[in-house]
Amino acid sequence: MACPLCTPKNEKVIKSNNLFRVILVDEIPGFVRIILNKHIAEFSDLSLDEYTEVMKEVYRIEKIIRETIKPDKINVASLGNYVPHLHIHIIPRYKDDMWFPDSIWSETHRSYKYETTNEQLNELIKRIKEEK
């Protein structure tokens, strides 16, 4: 089966470079995913320099999410069990969101209405696009 991250469809790409692309994930407002361009499964399939570049972007995006969306918590995870093509989730969490305090891969506890505004999301996108 073709890898869905090698042949992406309908991704909301915020920025991209030779190494990775950064996309906005609709599931949660302000949920950002970094997807490596190369079809590799693990961080240590990258050179240390490439890894450091990707992880700096995680740090930068986490900071931008905190400053624009102001969630209660950030979750960062790279699992890839379903799709073993390296990608990193950067997820804004709220103390009364559907899964909290559990992971977004856990059972839901309640319903939740996100209050993130379009202004906040536009600011987040604008800042992620800006070069460091």
Added chain:
Amino acid sequence: MACPLCTPKNEKVIKSNNLFRVILVDEIPGFVRIILNKHIAEFSDLSLDEYTEVMKEVYRIEKIIRETIKPDKINVASLGNYVPHLHIHIIPRYKDDMWFPDSIWSETHRSYKYETTNEQLNELIKRIKEEK
């Protein structure tokens, strides 16, 4: 309530330095956790230099787990919803483990017997202790 990672009990510490400690987690053979010494919640509460040092250790440990334990997949995650004191899980996963292909925070699908040997675990510990 006192933070359980500020006053740890019965941790199997493999190594520690000024910034973090590295522990072995009993739940899964070869499951390693990095715990920051400072009580901070998010990666971006670290300076970029501190963050880069921690993430280099994640890379190094992931590589060591792959080379010694040889799992089918590695999961790396920093959630902290229950305990908002920065820590990073580096988790060996197997295609027929209890949760696969779901996260270890998801419902289990089956039982599973890990075949990791003491020799493999001792090699993993030895190599994590070695300075880079």
